[in-house]
Amino acid sequence: MSVFIDKKTKLIVQGITGRDGSFHAQQMKEYGTNVVGGVTPGKGGTKINGIPVFNSMAEAVKKTKANTSVVYVPPAFAVDAIYEAVDAGIKLVVCVTEGVPANDMMKAVPYAKSKGARVIGPNCPGLISPDKSKVGILPGNIVKKGPVGVVSRSGTLTYEAIWALTCAGMGQTTCIGIGGDQVAGTTFIDCLSAFEGDSATKAIVMLGEIGGSDEEDAAKFIKKNVTKPVVAFIAGQTAPPGKRMGHAGAIISGGSGTAVEKIKALNAVGIPVAGSPTELPELLTEQIKKSRKKSTSSKPASRRPAKKKAAARKKAARRPASKKMVKKKAAKKKTAKKKTTARKKSGAKRKR
């Protein structure tokens, strides 16, 4: 399994005739994503790299039955593209575009939610479920299928961490870049919740950065709701203070937002924070071992409210599944073969 995108993802590329849009449409298609169409107003009826182009999202969705879109249009038009996708019935809109005004997103995100749609981004690299689907700009060659869920506020730092995991033989279910903007459509908590509910995900890597209180909020959420082992990294641990927004920034965050505060909040709920992204695999291995020990002995009562005990026991019973992770590592060579067959399958699907 994976979260948010998989083989059922049928993708429309908004801004497909632009420089970034056309390049990445091709990249996604090559990776095996089911790219069913693109939209550029005025270019409807043409084709780009064999992908049909439509004038509007409404038309594209009607003709292709797409369920997902990715936005590459320039910042001044990106918010409108999100509304257009949501109004056309798209349930997952990934906005790669950087430089979208935050005030526009404050209105667009609740609007999408009210229509039952999820927005990821803006200013994000998108997401990838190895061997299944990639939506956005994450390089396909650094990921590998496996049991780790990755969620990050960053772009290239995400690649660095994924690459470290892949080199250590730890593949991924889904890697999600939620973007670092003030108003993000999808938060750490949304992704943590999705990974917790995904049976294939056995462990989670969370990559944060200084500023805001997303990591602190995530720590609170994990304490209550996440049973899977989590490790983290925080970028900007040595950033000089002073880049702040007047009094209001300090008042609203109540002093949180620094790396020290974030690490403290994460450590307090049992999440170790790596000193370098390259140390994440080792830390994760330790954390998995620890959680296995915990699940064989009884869970500490303090961590779990009485109501959830029954559920916790069930989950604990499922725990040994994490042992499979080690076996999977041994079988990692097989994934290369799987990749090619998976792609063939998706190709066949497209022809239908």
Place this chain on the structure above:
Amino acid sequence: MKIHEYQAKQLFAAAGIPVPDGDVANDSGTVQGIAERYNKPVMVKAQVHVGGRGKAGGVKYAETPEAARILGQQILGMNIKGLTVNTVLVTVAEEILSEAYVGIILDRASQRPVIMVSASGGVDIEEVAAKTPEKIHKLAVDPAVGLRAYQARDLAFSLYRDIGQVRQAADIIMKLYSVFWKVDASLVEINPLVTTPGGRVIALDAKINIDDNALYRQKDVAAMRDIDAEEPSEVKAREADLSFVKLDGNIGCIVNGAGLAMTTMDLVKRYGGEPANVLDIGGSSNPKKVVSAMEIILEDPNVRAILINIFGGITRCDDVANGLVDAFNQLDLSVPVVVRLTGTNEAEAQRILASRKLPTADTLDGGVKKAIELAGVDQ
């Protein structure tokens, strides 16, 4: 983007928020002239993009025009937290009975504009917030509905007892909320909001930060940018479309992506070095950006080595490599350069750079260690 107090007050006044009369000056003679024109005691206020101006001696009271001139001489040219004062605002001094705080900020957590008010405003507002958070009243506004008059009134009731002042404050809060949206602000702040013996409520100070992403449609506000009030190397970087923060160390860093740039800085410190900057060349791969980045870093005399750390995704490594070759040809490179390029079109990049015989690294940690080692070698 930050704008000065006097500019924020212009935007406030245009929205109908009461502010004291005032004018700006760049020399002490003009300061005196303004004070003579008002024929009242004035405040002389340094216009710099930094908090705590008053505590640093940049905001002072003058009884007479002559005293205002002397204060003008003192404050103009003054250095406040590393920034030189080029402009002062001269405003009519108001008699103050109380100081309140009103601010609106885009709150990440609720993803809404949050209005914060406190009857205990003034220079110690952050201490008030930290020690007695119950004295701060907050309201997250639903952007789809907007701020309703009753909500502004409720907030105003937490500031004043007198119904006349409550009405004035409620009106100011409504207008401040409209300014927040009108100029695409990420922050608008009045600290202090004061009451006078005559019962008036006035915005004595004004602060507005604008969302950089919205500047393309805020031409009038964008024109308010004061380049002289910013670090010159940061101005140059912005003009080259690079994100740059100057630091005090000796290892220059060129990285793609903010998170990775910060991580590179963290690792330089972790392995015992000191970064000279954080420079993010961004997502697109334009060889010209690499040349600009090298130029900006080489202008810093402290730099002893340069570390280039690129993880190609949307950025293509071969483009960065071409930019580096251009930089080597155009610039006088007196310091060693360590290159770590990985990801999209990595092999092509290595072919382009092969003839240069540069120190390279395969991993992030390896690249950082190498740069620190080379920066330590006497040249």
